[in-house]
Amino acid sequence: MGQKQKISALIKACKQNDQNAQMQIYQLYYKAMYNTALRIVNQPDDAEDVMQEAFIKAFSKINSYKKTATFGAWLKRIVINESINWLRQQKNLLCLNDDIKQIEMETEIDIDEKNTQIEQVLEAMNQLKENYKIILTLHFIEGYDYEEIMQILNLSYANVRTMISRAKKALKRKLEQKLINRKI
Numbered sequence: 001m002g003q004k005q006k007i008s009a010l011i012k013a014c015k016q017n018d019q020n021a022q023m024q025i026y027q028l029y030y031k032a033m034y035n036t037a038l039r040i041v042n043q044p045d046d047a048e049d050v051m052q053e054a055f056i057k058a059f060s061k062i063n064s065y066k067k068t069a070t071f072g073a074w075l076k077r078i079v080i081n082e083s084i085n086w087l088r089q090q091k092n093l094l095c096l097n098d099d100i101k102q103i104e105m106e107t108e109i110d111i112d113e114k115n116t117q118i119e120q121v122l123e124a125m126n127q128l129k130e131n132y133k134i135i136l137t138l139h140f141i142e143g144y145d146y147e148e149i150m151q152i153l154n155l156s157y158a159n160v161r162t163m164i165s166r167a168k169k170a171l172k173r174k175l176e177q178k179l180i181n182r183k184i
Contacts, residue, residue, distance in 0.1 A: 040083035054079040077152045124174035132167035
């Protein structure tokens with residue numbers, strides 16, 4: 001049995017409230033979902049809580065899963081939404097985990113100083129509006145393309161493209177301001 005068939009069979013069993021199937025789904029996806037939550041909420045314990053709540057919500061709403069997206073994308077969307085809700089409840093700014101320093105970021109930002117550290121880019125991202133931080137995190141850090149972001153955030157392709165473009169411009173302005181402030 002291939003991976004897709006296995007997941008499909010597990011989903012079917014989850015729809016029948018099979019706790020063993022739920023545990024197997026959890027085992028397959030928990031690491032990726034935890035990492036997603038961690039990148040958004042930036043606190044290991046909080047990420048764990050958010051992830052657990054997302055799984056509970058997913059299993060309680062498993063009958064609403066339609067095969068228009070992969071199960072992983074559907075589940076990740078729930079994790080992201082739970083993470084966003086957590087941020088709103090806590091009124092915290094989105095902070096990116098220090099482990100992200102190791103991830104290369106592909107940007108179109110024109111920075112004069114070649115030695116600019118990733119920390120400076122992440123710090124500038126952290127100062128953006130919440131929706132810009134989230135979409136840039138999904139695009140640059142998580143590596144999602146526009147169509148995947150469309151599915152995760154339930155936005156149109158045009159909205160995703162526009163939002164990423166605006167977020168990049170806002171990030172570029174923040175970085176340019178930082179460079180100006182350092183030169184003064």
